[in-house]
Amino acid sequence: MFSKKNVSDLAAVGGAPVFDQIRSTSNLVRPDFGKFLEYSTIFYEQHRYTNGGPVAKLLEQRLAAFHRTRYCVSFCSGFWALVLTMKCLAVPDKTEIVMPSLTYRRMADLAAWVGLTPHFCEVDPATLGVTAEHAERSITEQTALLLGVHPIVNNCDVDGLEKLSARTGIPLLFDSVESVYESYRGKKIGGFGRAECFSMHASKLVNGFEAGYVTTDDPELAARLARMRAFGFCGEDNVEMLGMNAELNEVHAAMALAGMDDLPGQVDRNRARYRAYQQAFSGCPGIRLLEFDETEQTSFKNIVVELKDDWPLSRAETIKLLHAEKILVRPYYAPALHQKKTSYRTIFGPLPITEALVDKFLLMPCGHFVSEDDIFQTAALMRFLFANATEIKRRMPL
Amino acid sequence: MTTKHSVQDFALLGGPSLFEQPVHVGQLRFPSWERYEAAMRGIFERQYYTNHGALAQQFEARLAEFLQVKHAIAVTNATLGLIMAVKALGLTGKVIVPSFTFIASAQSLTWAGAEPVFCDVDPSTCQMSLRQVRESLERETGIEAIMGVNLWGGSCDPKALESIAAEYGVELYFDSAHAFGCTIDGAPIGRFGRLEVFSFHATDVLSTTEGGCITTNDDALAARLRNIRSSYGAGPPTEVPLTSNGRFSEAQAAIGLLNLETFSDALANNRASCAVYRERLAGIPGIAVVRAHRVEQTNWQSLVCRIDEQTFGMSRDELLAVLKAENVNARRYFYPGIHRSVPYVNDFPQYVDALPETDRLCASLMQLPIGALVPLEKIAAICGLIADAQHHAASISREAKASS
Numbered sequence: 001m002f003s004k005k006n007v008s009d010l011a012a013v014g015g016a017p018v019f020d021q022i023r024s025t026s027n028l029v030r031p032d033f034g035k036f037l038e039y040s041t042i043f044y045e046q047h048r049y050t051n052g053g054p055v056a057k058l059l060e061q062r063l064a065a066f067h068r069t070r071y072c073v074s075f076c077s078g079f080w081a082l083v084l085t086m087k088c089l090a091v092p093d094k095t096e097i098v099m100p101s102l103t104y105r106r107m108a109d110l111a112a113w114v115g116l117t118p119h120f121c122e123v124d125p126a127t128l129g130v131t132a133e134h135a136e137r138s139i140t141e142q143t144a145l146l147l148g149v150h151p152i153v154n155n156c157d158v159d160g161l162e163k164l165s166a167r168t169g170i171p172l173l174f175d176s177v178e179s180v181y182e183s184y185r186g187k188k189i190g191g192f193g194r195a196e197c198f199s200m201h202a203s204k205l206v207n208g209f210e211a212g213y214v215t216t217d218d219p220e221l222a223a224r225l226a227r228m229r230a231f232g233f234c235g236e237d238n239v240e241m242l243g244m245n246a247e248l249n250e251v252h253a254a255m256a257l258a259g260m261d262d263l264p265g266q267v268d269r270n271r272a273r274y275r276a277y278q279q280a281f282s283g284c285p286g287i288r289l290l291e292f293d294e295t296e297q298t299s300f301k302n303i304v305v306e307l308k309d310d311w312p313l314s315r316a317e318t319i320k321l322l323h324a325e326k327i328l329v330r331p332y333y334a335p336a337l338h339q340k341k342t343s344y345r346t347i348f349g350p351l352p353i354t355e356a357l358v359d360k361f362l363l364m365p366c367g368h369f370v371s372e373d374d375i376f377q378t379a380a381l382m383r384f385l386f387a388n389a390t391e392i393k394r395r396m397p398l
Numbered sequence: 399m400t401t402k403h404s405v406q407d408f409a410l411l412g413g414p415s416l417f418e419q420p421v422h423v424g425q426l427r428f429p430s431w432e433r434y435e436a437a438m439r440g441i442f443e444r445q446y447y448t449n450h451g452a453l454a455q456q457f458e459a460r461l462a463e464f465l466q467v468k469h470a471i472a473v474t475n476a477t478l479g480l481i482m483a484v485k486a487l488g489l490t491g492k493v494i495v496p497s498f499t500f501i502a503s504a505q506s507l508t509w510a511g512a513e514p515v516f517c518d519v520d521p522s523t524c525q526m527s528l529r530q531v532r533e534s535l536e537r538e539t540g541i542e543a544i545m546g547v548n549l550w551g552g553s554c555d556p557k558a559l560e561s562i563a564a565e566y567g568v569e570l571y572f573d574s575a576h577a578f579g580c581t582i583d584g585a586p587i588g589r590f591g592r593l594e595v596f597s598f599h600a601t602d603v604l605s606t607t608e609g610g611c612i613t614t615n616d617d618a619l620a621a622r623l624r625n626i627r628s629s630y631g632a633g634p635p636t637e638v639p640l641t642s643n644g645r646f647s648e649a650q651a652a653i654g655l656l657n658l659e660t661f662s663d664a665l666a667n668n669r670a671s672c673a674v675y676r677e678r679l680a681g682i683p684g685i686a687v688v689r690a691h692r693v694e695q696t697n698w699q700s701l702v703c704r705i706d707e708q709t710f711g712m713s714r715d716e717l718l719a720v721l722k723a724e725n726v727n728a729r730r731y732f733y734p735g736i737h738r739s740v741p742y743v744n745d746f747p748q749y750v751d752a753l754p755e756t757d758r759l760c761a762s763l764m765q766l767p768i769g770a771l772v773p774l775e776k777i778a779a780i781c782g783l784i785a786d787a788q789h790h791a792a793s794i795s796r797e798a799k800a801s802s
Binding site: 028030033036037040044047049050051076077078079080106109112113115201202207209210231232236237239240241242243244245246247248249250251252255343344368369 | 442445478508509605640729739740741
């Protein structure tokens with residue numbers, strides 16, 4: 001039960017924190033140990049530990065079936081999955097990649113690894129996702145690739161971006177790290193654009209320790225990616241292209257498969273948490289919970305709230321207060337990418353929508369370690385902060 | 399142990415294979431199932447999976463102690479380690495690298511935006527030629543660094559390279575992917591140059607399935623590497639040109655820790671295997687085992703031999719075909735030289751005919767199976783097979799040509 005009565009009870013000024021252990025925004029789902037061991041026996045018995053081993057192959061088949069695509073190529077991480085796919089898809093001799101500024105903090109670095117210059121665009125304030133209209137404004141004669149990045153809740157403008165790609169001839173790649181389970185207009189995410197990239201880092205929907213994958217219907221792209229992740233080898237000695245090592249090892253693949261087995265159960269648990277958030281934050285002043293589009297398939301995993309104009313504390317102040325309570329909320333993609341100093345060139349015009357959005361959103365605790373009671377306590381704390389904001393500001397040098 | 403009495407007994411010419419299942423090159427050492435299960439159960443209990451966790455920290459500490467260096471930074475794999483090294487050292491120009499090495503050495507430069515300057519090898523040691531390194535430094539402008547490559551449990555003489563790098567004022571670092579556990583002057587390889595990169599791939603002497611580590615005694619460089627690797631909570635944020643994901647999971651760390659516990663057994667097993675190869679191949683004309691160069695102790699992780707076509711009676715590639723038919727999966731490491739591979743053959747055509755010693759080694763060397771899955775009896779049988787092949791070399795060669 002939430003027990004804070006006075007501002008002096010806040011952990012930031014010396015009170016006991018709401019939780020003993022941190023509640024984070026990382027999913028950290030623990031799959032069934034028995035299943036993990038079952039998948040492990042496959043590689044153990046064959047003495048195959050990596051290099052496209054039997055468990056990684058099984059995982060690829062499973063994921064292709066899940067996303068209803070012809071191919072899936074696994075990688076050591078979502079990061080290198082994206083880098084290698086950008087390398088394959090970018091139009092040769094062109095230099096720019098269009099991406100939203102309000103997105104994953106390493107996205108510009110990803111592009112820099114393949115020598116592409118990020119050209120930042122706005123997002124739609126209603127969905128926080130990139131739209132065709134915004135992307136188009138950042139297209140130049142040098143555009144080599146369009147990056148459709150799904151926001152943390154729901155999807156971006158898939159249809160518009162596909163049409164833009166078709167009209168301009170510029171290839172479209174989706175970063176679908178946060179949309180693994182989602183559908184768009186009833187069709188599974190995974191089969192849009194030229195390819196889609198996913199992560200199976202422990203904090204994501206499917207926990208593969210560290211892992212990533214790409215889905216595509218394009219046989220040539222799938223073959224090229226599979227070679228590129230293994231030094232470009234085609235056959236035993238013949239190197240066909242510039243490659244590297246981005247192979248997924250068998251232990252991580254076994255973990256991911258055990259996670260896939262648990263997926264329906266996990267989505268049920270996530271839905272229950274989301275329902276608790278809906279109930280707990282209903283009518284909470286100054287706060288808007290971003291709603292999942294339940295007309296589509298969704299994992300209900302990520303919880304994002306908007307601090308509305310009548311929320312009386314700044315986001316930085318709010319984060320500081322919550323962190324003291326061991327509630328490890330995170331700012332939603334802040335700073336925006338165009339606001340960061342980089343060692344490489346970036347391109348952007350005025351981005352007023354992004355700048356208006358960048359201080360407004362918070363990622364709330366979610367996943368395996370968060371109970372429904374935790375959610376009600378967190379909401380109670382937020383109401384307490386709202387009610388006592390004046391005194392908090394007076395007492396605390398935030 | 400002669401099993402092939404006539405040419406028809408060879409699998410290449412229709413006889414039965416020596417082994418029912420393929421025997422592979424590669425160490426392939428993995429903990430026992432019981433130890434694996436216990437370690438994984440611990441991870442599931444702690445529910446901490448990646449991002450510089452307790453086991454990763456423990457593994458790094460054990461590595462630093464073992465290699466007698468200040469920092470050991472565990473990474474996803476050695477290739478990513480080499481790529482991260484280029485960025486951490488701030489290299490953007492030319493880097494001298496041998497062409498006779500695994501292709502990842504050069505690929506790491508290309509991904510990180512540096513340019514390889516290929517040098518030839520010393521045919522007597524198979525390691526990069528220090529004379530050629532000097533010639534490159536004299537000939538080329540804009541050279542920023544030397545990537546020394548310690549091949550196969552031997553060394554490229556890192557101390558001599560340190561003198562050369564100091565003399566010319568260039569950076570020096572090492573691809574020591576094969577060199578884990580090798581020693582020079584009473585201490586392990588790992589302390590030379592600005593940094594060294596080791597591989598813990600399944601085929602290497604210490605395996606984490608995939609994995610590697612970067613060693614350095616330089617605090618600032620270590621901080622940059624940790625930031626490029628981008629583990630949360632692994633030290634203070636430092637300005638770096640580019641971040642990546644080079645993280646090392648708790649599963650990888652668990653396997654590494656278990657394999658470190660039995661590392662001396664692995665060395666003893668490799669040493670015994672190598673001794674059988676040396677003894678049994680010694681009397682066969684035209685085949686010689688390459689010895690680890692300039693190390694006090696090697697890790698014996700690779701068994702490399704050189705085929706002299708004239709004396710042996712058939713070419714390396716012909717012998718390879720004979721072995722493969724018998725399910726002995728011997729490999730041509732390295733073939734072709736990197737300078738003859740894509741994209742370098744196109745991007746740097748000046749090297750195509752400029753590295754004759756590399757070309758000669760590429761045509762005459764091969765690796766034979768050694769590791770956890772290759773018991774001494776199999777090694778004796780492989781040696782017997784090679785002796786038989788040599789004995790019948792002329793006829794096998796003739797028959798094979800006739801039947802193809």
